[in-house]
Amino acid sequence: MTLSMEFAAMPPAPGERPSHQQLLVMPDDGAEAVVALIDGAAETLRLKQFKLQSPTIEQALRRAHQRGVEVRVMLNPHTSGGDRWNDEAYAQLQEWGIQVAWTSEAFPVTHEKSLVVDRSCALISTFNLSDKYFTQTRDYGIVSHAPAVVEQVIAGFEADWNRSFFHPDLGVGLVWSSVHSRGQMARIIDMASQTLWIQHPKFVDAVILERIISARERGVKVRLLCGGKHGISDWDIYDTFSSLRVMERFGVKVRRQKHLKLHAKLLLVDGAFAQTGSMNIDRSAFDLRRELGIESDAPEVVARLRSTFEADWAAAKKYHAPDPLDPSLHEAGELPPDPHFVHD
Template sequence: MTPIPGQPPLDQPGFQQRLLVMPDDGIEAVVKLIDQASEQLLLKQFKLQSEALVEALMRAHARGVVVRVMLNPHTSGGDRWNDQTFARLHAAGLDVSWTSDSFPVTHEKSMVVDDHLALIATFNFADKYFTQTRDYAVVSTSASVVEQVRAGFEADWRRSFFEPNLEVGLVWSSYHSRGQMARLVDSAERTLWIQHPKFVDAVILERIISARERGVKVRVLCGGKHGISDWDIYDTFASLRLMDRFGVKVRRQKHLKLHAKLILVDGVSALIGSMNIDRSAFDLRRELGIETDAPQVVSRLKDTFQHDWDRAKKYRAPDPLDPSQHEIGELPPDPHFVHE
């Protein structure tokens, strides 16, 4: 496959991780990953609504690749976004299943190609996440990472219990993901950069404020109200106001819709993944993230965050109990862009 300019190719000796940034790298970067599959492709997705990606899956199936796809059946609000794609893949002969009913929602966005590489993403496989939103993915060729993503897929496919090894660097929900995120925030000594749309967990909020109190310079890029459900807006606005009160610098990203989930510590390590800072994401849903200290990945995350920060404006979240102020300066509502 053709590498992203400025980044090492996946087959470079010793290479284990590469970062994808959306919309910069575009859907073509993911299509190329699918097109290189020669034996097996495992895909687990919250939303699959992209003609280019569906066609790439069908091409893989047609050339003899064993393709298995798991799709989340419905959102927490009851929307069934994947029914049409499920029926289409099934009719084409691909092996497709709904995600495990052990979880009310599977929000994970992952893919394994030929037991050789794994993609762990913040973006859904739907067109708007390649054109309108800030999102990330880590592509890893680490054998232990690939094996664990595959094992998680197989467990959910069989509806069996899955207990991950926390030493691999993957962050799973509902399995100690809150503790792993808290540990990373607690490790910050100089800087803590957070790019998240949703703040609905008191444990992580307290950790962020504690970091600021011990002298860490904390930046938060949020998305304002855009995409936040009516039942989550109270906590998110209140959390943003509390962080501001303790000296956290808060800006609202608007040049792109904010869908990324990024925590960057001291400019040397990071966590990205599907989980929002949200109780349900930690305790109820199937989610997947990855910790990284790979220099080329962290460097690009820093550059992208700084780029977005420079284009964002200082944000003072409105009173959660004053709905008349909630829409000021917001992007137009999008019923198909809701943070689970």
């Protein structure tokens, strides 16, 4: 497998930072891990978010602003269903004198979840900055210190802030929508030679479905952790349940996440390479929305992702998706419906 310079880090010398990347796992690390990043800002903070509903995070942004950090925040104005989750946070930040704007109108939804601290590190996550995602959901975030990655996340922020075009270099290890994220995800799946572990809630794209089945046909052992129906819209149930049933017929081992709500988006290839980020396996996520993901082969990151997946897999039970055309079967074993937990 050929890796970009972002992934070619040598083992650190004694006393040096242990990795060019660090992994955050939710709910294990909690809001405190994000607050620590914000509290470490000395000059600038750039935050782009699908949902901001955490007083703890908002107060950290306020503290940064009060100590002279230039804080700029972009919030998604509404979900695809029309919910305006961010109006309260937007008004609060404005009241404190923090620069805040709605995300670019070039995208019907901005689902990206990123934070850049000074020009030193960038957090790319699957979790929203909302208390629910710090306490109830399985989610991941990768903090990258690689200059090329940090500068590209900054460039993406500035382009959306200024409503200008953005043409990212796809070779630095970031995965952008709507640029070529479907192709980048397909490439990662195509690299698998031994194992492919998938932790995703939603399966609404025929190209990725075919790639996963092709991996299975060439002998790759595929494990898939899904979330069942929970958080899946009535519209997306048809594709998601059908895709899970088709993959199971081809020998993909499917289990349903237990105890935690599944919000993570993770691919683990051969236990050595990972891709995570905001995009669901969904046509709209690939083709219409602003999304951001990141790739990693940092040993510490991959090892923790692997151990977290293994623990979740061990706690989960085999899942056979019900017939999507029979709603009477859809609720078996499901978590109670939550209108504020939807895979947009």
